[in-house]
Amino acid sequence: MPTEVRMPKLGMAMKKGKVKSWLVAEGGPVEKGAPLLEIMTDKINAVVEAPASGVLGKVLAAANSELPVGALLGLIGEPGEAMNVPEGPTPAAASETSAASAAPVASPAAKETAPVGTAAGSQPEVLASPAARRLARDLGIEISRVPPSAPGKRLTTDDVEAFAASAPPSAAAAQQALVEVPAGEAIPFEGIRRVVAERLHESLQTMAQVTVSREADVAGLVARRGQLAPGFEAATGLRLSYTDLLVDTVARLLLEHRMLNSTLEDECIRVADAVHMGVAVALEDGLIVPVIRDAHTKSLVEIARDRTELAAKAQAGGLGLDEIEGGTFTISNLGAFGADSFTPIVNPPQCAILGVGRIVEKPVVVAGEVVVQPTMWLSLTFDHRLVDGAPAARFLQALSARLAG
Amino acid sequence: MAVAVRTLSFREAINEALSQEMERDPSVLLMGEDVAGGATVPGFDQEDAWGGVLGVTKGLVQKFGRDRVLDTPISESGYIGAAVGAAATGLRPVAELMFVDFFGVCMDQIFNQGAKLRYMFGGKAKVPVVIRTMIGAGFRAAGQHSGCHYSVFTHMPGLKTVVPSTPADAKGLLAAAIRDDDPVLFFEHKLLYDVQGEVPAGEHLIELGKADIKREGDRVTVVAIGRMVQMALDAAESLSSEGVSVEVVDPRTLSPLDEDTILSSVRKTRRLVVVDEDNPRCSMATDLVALVASRAFDDLDAPPQMVTAPHTPVPFSPIMEDFYVPTPEKVAEAVRATL
DSSP, rough: OEEEEEEOOOTTTEEEEEEEEEETTTEEEEEESSEEEEEEOSSSSSEEOSSSSSSEEESSTTOOOOEETTTTEEEEOOOOOOOOOOSSOOOHHHHHHHOOOOOOOOOOOHHHHHHHGGGGGGGOHHHHOOHHHHHHHHTTTOGSSSOOOOOOBOOHHHHHHHHHHHHHHHHHHHHHHHHOSSOOOOOOHHHHHHHHHHHHHHHHSSSSSEEEEEEOOOOOHEEEHHHHHHHHHHHHEEEOOOHHHHHHHHHHHHTTGGGGGGGEEEEEEESSOOOOOOEEETTTTTEOOOOTTTGGOOOHHHHHHHHHHHHHHHTTTTTOOGGOOOEEEEEEOOOOGGGOOOOOOTTTTSSEEEEEEEEEEEEEETTTTEEEEEEEEEEEEEEEETTHHHHHHHHHHHHHHHHHO | OOOOOEEEHHHHHHHHHHHHHHHTTTTTEEEETTTTTOOSSTTTSSSSOOOOSTTTTHHHHHHHHHTTEEOOOOOHHHHHHHHHHHHHOOOEEEEEEEEGGGGGGGGGIIIIIIIHHHHHTTTTTOOOOOEEEEESSSSSSOOOOOOOHHHHTTTTTOOOEOOOOOOOHHHHHHHHHHHHHEEEEEEGGGGGGTOOOEEEESSSOOOHHHOOEEOOOOEEEEEEEHHHHHHHHHHHHHTTHHHHHOOEEEEEEEEETTTHHHHHHHHSSOOOOEEEESSSSSSSSHHHHHHHHHHGGGGGGSSSSEEEESSOOSSSSSSHHHHHHHHHHHHHHHHTTTT
């Protein structure tokens, strides 16, 4: 009896995943627990481990096919064992109506006769009219990316035209469409880059975002780090960063400015009880925001440890879905890169994001005297649908006061 | 100078075509059962002749005399054979096979003689015969007088087949059929005889093998034959209120078939519905779908649909006969199925 490999559920909100690539070819040996295939959700990439040892007898979901959670991806069995695809719908197909249209898996009978070794590289099956296929071919659009007008409905040229109008042209289409293609590398617009793009675009399209800024005296912040860092680092082995101190300060301050720690739902504004602080981490090919849970109750040591671990995981591509979901507020610190000030974009469905710049010593007039002071630009972008300008400015005022003293 | 146009019935348009062609060419003659009518009834010879069972040839015997409007015995094999022979020897006979359902008794004359002579004699013989025949259900005339069967004749090489849908087309196509040097089967739907339409008064010729777009549209192509053109136009009208733009193509002649007009329409709309009152197996409907599937496959956005009579003889029960014939509602349903 072959062992089934199914689309895993990596987070509460995960409904479907995309097969990125198989790490073992059909017919190849697999060992229980060894990496078998890579999948992508709209948030992360993950490696699926083999649930059994033997050979990968059958690949049922080709690379790039998007399938609901629970969909059958492949079968592992003994060498030479018959790989009969189980009859009946998959658990996911039975419970989700969209599964039928989303599942590019061929019918059992059709797959039985397919030659071994072709499935991994073949296109997923898509219900599309001949004219739609030809148009997609002509436009350089992969037909499997075109959504049908209704679940299970055959794709027509209308669907392809609508997709072509909405989607940016693929690299292949751009090559065809332009008489002269400017020299340069064509980077596929996919994976984390595409997710970042869609999130940020959605954010700007759906919210009424306003940014308020002020330059803050951060003498207190600098003094606090100078005071704590040596002992902290000796005791914990962790570097104490300004970001850690900002997370600590902002998380506690948000308890007094609760509207900035809220989320807009369909019929209400949900004001969060806890502060789950997102901290933006720059990656080589994108941006990810791991979440420090219950930051308002955590000690500085716990915050620094969480942040360090999450940042390392983010760089290694190893964040779990539960480590990037559920944030209530975000801090984005570009100070390390020398930026003074910028207008961050809110991370939906949150209400606000704080952008911080570098710390610079400046001559400042205090009580008629010119003194040298460390200063930092703070920029708070908030959703004006939920919060107005005055409370947002008051939050920056309060934050400045805490960072100064 | 503008051509004078009057409103005539389909019946009158055919009568006018026959009359004008007989005037123009003395070799044109009519033959069939009761095409004059009343000739052998005692005491009836001075009366107005019947002019065929449904009066299509009325008045022609008075005009052209009994030498050119011949009542024949009830022997289709005999007079259809005589018409084929007369055509092969220089006349242009127009024979009337009263109901197409009677083709079984004269098929050898049509299929094995008329259709093949020109081919078998290397083009040295020609057979310029026209066989007019009535088709169609809806006349409460039961299974032996109500079929369409033009698909049977279209199947046979050597025959031309014409199915007009309007009075003007009937006149122009019949005149062209009479002047054609090959055997032409000319199918007249009984329920069209009283349909009125504008018809050019003088010489009016429509080239065989040219389809006509009866209504322009860009969403779905409906190819309809004979009386079904009206069903398609009614469906198109009701669908236009749903925002669906239907193009109605009338092939007018099934052999030769105007493939280009049909294909270019489908290439525009990407969808095909065929409406055919004939039975569905080995039919014009299947033939048109095959044409489009093989020649315009990559242009299709939906599987072609067929609206046809069922695979049965025409029933006598009025309720069942009404169910048998495609309706505008069934056409509209098929159009929606392609969207």
